[in-house]
Amino acid sequence: MNAIELKGLTKTYSTFQLGPIDLTLPMGTIMGLVGENGAGKSTTIKAILDLIRPTAGQITLLGQKTPEHFPALKEEIGVVLDSQPFPTFLTADELGRLMAAALRNWEPETYSAYLARLHLPARQPLKEFSRGMVMKLALATALSHRARLLILDEATSGLDPMVRQEILDILYDFCDEEHAILISSHIVSDLEKICDYIAFLHEGKLLLADEKDRLLERHGLLKLSAEALDQLPQEAILSKRLYHYGAEALVRRDLIPAGVPVERITLEELIVALARRD
Numbered sequence: 001m002n003a004i005e006l007k008g009l010t011k012t013y014s015t016f017q018l019g020p021i022d023l024t025l026p027m028g029t030i031m032g033l034v035g036e037n038g039a040g041k042s043t044t045i046k047a048i049l050d051l052i053r054p055t056a057g058q059i060t061l062l063g064q065k066t067p068e069h070f071p072a073l074k075e076e077i078g079v080v081l082d083s084q085p086f087p088t089f090l091t092a093d094e095l096g097r098l099m100a101a102a103l104r105n106w107e108p109e110t111y112s113a114y115l116a117r118l119h120l121p122a123r124q125p126l127k128e129f130s131r132g133m134v135m136k137l138a139l140a141t142a143l144s145h146r147a148r149l150l151i152l153d154e155a156t157s158g159l160d161p162m163v164r165q166e167i168l169d170i171l172y173d174f175c176d177e178e179h180a181i182l183i184s185s186h187i188v189s190d191l192e193k194i195c196d197y198i199a200f201l202h203e204g205k206l207l208l209a210d211e212k213d214r215l216l217e218r219h220g221l222l223k224l225s226a227e228a229l230d231q232l233p234q235e236a237i238l239s240k241r242l243y244h245y246g247a248e249a250l251v252r253r254d255l256i257p258a259g260v261p262v263e264r265i266t267l268e269e270l271i272v273a274l275a276r277r278d
Contacts, residue, residue, distance in 0.1 A: 001063045003027050003149045003180030004048065009057035011043055018043045018204045020057060025197065028177040032191030032212075033184040034271055035201035041184040044201070045153045048182070049079060062149060075105050078142030082154040084134055088127035092120055092137060096144075105146040114140035118166065132163040139167060143174060150174060152183040156190055168194050188268040198267065202275050212267065219270055220262035222249045232256065239273040250274070 004025040011018040018040040025031045033041050046052045048059055050070040059066045061073055086095060092115055100106040115122055118136040126134065135155055142150060150171070156164045164187070172194050175181050185191055191198065192212065199209040208215070219238070222229070229240065229247045236255030241248045250273035253262055265273075 001027050002060070003029075003062060004031075004182060005058075005060040006044075006048075007058045007060075009044070009047060009059060010055045011040075011047055011052065012055045016040075016043075016204060018047075019206070021206045023199055023206065023209055025180055025182055027180050028175065029196040030171065030175050030181040030183065030194055031197040031199060032188075032195035033182060033199050033201065034186075034188055034191060035184075036275065037186075038203075039201040040204045041201055042153055045151060045182070045184060048151065049077075075103060075145060076148045078145070078147030078150045080135065080138045080142050080150070080152040080155040082157060084138045086126055086134070086137070088125065090126055091123050092126070093122045095126070095137070095141070099141060099145070103145040107144050107146065111140060111144035114143060114170075117170075132159050135159060136163065136167065139170060143170070148179055150179070150181045150183075152181070152185075154184055154186065156185055156187060164190055188271055189266075192267040200271055200274065207274055215270060216265065216267065218253060219265050220251055220253045220256075221265045221269065222251050222256070222260070222262055223247070224249075232260070239276050241276070 002024050004023070006021050006023040009019050009021040021044065033044065035041050043052070047054050048061070050067050053067070062076055064073055066073070090098070096108060096111050100108060118140060120133060120137055120140065126137070129137065138155070156167055168190060171181055171183070183191065195212050197210065198212050198215060200207045224247060226242055226247045229249055233255055236252045237249050238252065239250040250265070250270065251262060256262055
C-alpha cells in the first residue's frame, strides 16, 4: 500500500496554479519535498491534510480516498507544521492530557518517553520554550498516537544544526515498513541525509520525483571550457553557466561520451541547477 497517492492534483488561485501533480509515496519510505518559497510545497501539504480543497484531482492516503475518509484518517497521521498552534500557557504535561482527551490512540507512555529523549521539561510553560523546543514537542506529540504517516512542513527551518540532527535521527528511527514520512524543507542537505525519494516543485510545477540515489547517479557536474562544452551532445546538458574562465554544466551521465570526467553532484546542486534551467 502507498502512504500517499496524488493523481492530477490541481489548486488554482488568481495569481498561482499548483499542478497538475502526480506523486506517490510508498509505505516504508521518506520523501523530501523541495522548492523555493512560493513553489507550492505548503499548498500541496494543505491539500493533503484537507485544509484546502483542490480544484481538481484525487488524493488517497493510506489506501483511503479523501476528503470523505479524512476524519477517520486523522488518528493515523502525525503532523508537524512550521508554526505550532499549542496554547502557550500550557505545560508539556498539560498538553499531553489535552491530547489524550482528543485522540483515541494517544499513548501517554510514548509521549513521556519522547519528552525525556528530547530533554523537554514536562512542567515548564510552553511560552518559555525556544523555537527548537517547540518543534521537538510537536514531533513528540505527532509520534505519540500510533501515526502511520508523518507529514512535516518546514519543521526544521530556523533550527540550529544540533536540534535538526536530533529531529532527523528520530525521523529515521520512525520510518519502517509500517510507516512513511513526507517532509518539506529549504535545507536540502538535511533531506539528502534521510530521504529515499525527492520531489521538486518549481513555480507550481512538479519538475521531478524519483529515488534520491537514482537522481544523484543519473546526473553529474562538468567543469570545462566553453569550447569543449559546445562539442558535447546538447541533449546531455540540462543546465549551464558560463564564466570568463570556463563553463559549468549539469549533465546526464549516460549521454556524456566515455572518457569525459563527470563530477558527482549534491542534491542541492542538482535542485539549484534544475531551477536555473527552468
